[in-house]
Amino acid sequence: MINGKKVLAIIPARGGSKGIPKKNLKLLKGKPLIAWTIDEAKQSQYIDKLIVSSDDDEIIKVSKEWGADVPFKRPPQLAQDDTPGIAPVLHAVEQFPDYDYVVLLQPTSPLRIVEDIDGAIALCEAREVNSCVSVTQSSTPPQWMYEIDENGFMKSILPQMNLPYQRQKAPTTYELNGAVYVATKKSLILKKAFLQEGTLPYIMPQNRSVDIDTYEDFIYCQVLLEHQ
Numbered sequence: 001m002i003n004g005k006k007v008l009a010i011i012p013a014r015g016g017s018k019g020i021p022k023k024n025l026k027l028l029k030g031k032p033l034i035a036w037t038i039d040e041a042k043q044s045q046y047i048d049k050l051i052v053s054s055d056d057d058e059i060i061k062v063s064k065e066w067g068a069d070v071p072f073k074r075p076p077q078l079a080q081d082d083t084p085g086i087a088p089v090l091h092a093v094e095q096f097p098d099y100d101y102v103v104l105l106q107p108t109s110p111l112r113i114v115e116d117i118d119g120a121i122a123l124c125e126a127r128e129v130n131s132c133v134s135v136t137q138s139s140t141p142p143q144w145m146y147e148i149d150e151n152g153f154m155k156s157i158l159p160q161m162n163l164p165y166q167r168q169k170a171p172t173t174y175e176l177n178g179a180v181y182v183a184t185k186k187s188l189i190l191k192k193a194f195l196q197e198g199t200l201p202y203i204m205p206q207n208r209s210v211d212i213d214t215y216e217d218f219i220y221c222q223v224l225l226e227h228q
Contacts, residue, residue, distance in 0.1 A: 002101070009051070009102075009103040009105055010093075010105070012085070013052055016080075032062050033107055033108070034066070038050070038067060040113055041068075051070065054074055057073075071095065074088055086192055086194075101124070101125075101183070103117065106179070109180075109211055111224060111225075112204070129198055132180075132200040134177050134179040135176055136205065137175075138174060142158055142173055177209035177211060179209060180202060
């Protein structure tokens, strides 16, 4: 709870991972991937209820073993490859309507720490905004990014005026890192998105911003943990 407002945290973890089979249960430094998020969320001073939303019996079992509440099994239609990411969040909110803030914590961000979770919640409340999401500084200037057109030629995604010739000369930009999403329940139901007009950024360092999607991401996380 923060300033008398109740906080619901949701960890969405479906079983049908394609890139890395059983990704949410894969051991990272001897601990299931999802457990890294559960452990940090349990330390939050603001989260009143932490739940895991999953369609997978093994994920449900492991989540309970690590101390998360799994109050329901996610319906199969909300666990498909093309299911919008917000759908299971809204489904969970329907089951628990008596909360003021909703926090989404993806299990693919194992290096995020409790200070990041509580920092984003506190920022949202202190600034009296509807939403706050975690970001990290972009490693590549967007002016250096290209598409490849239908003829196989490079096509800049931004106008090439004032193209920075050094990274240090480029404007500082930020990208979503997928670690923490916070929104008021009312705005989330209305907008059906955490990214809304007037969303605040919670800036995280790159070494806590790895979003595991590939085996290479997994290995990179292992290396970072070994050198902590």
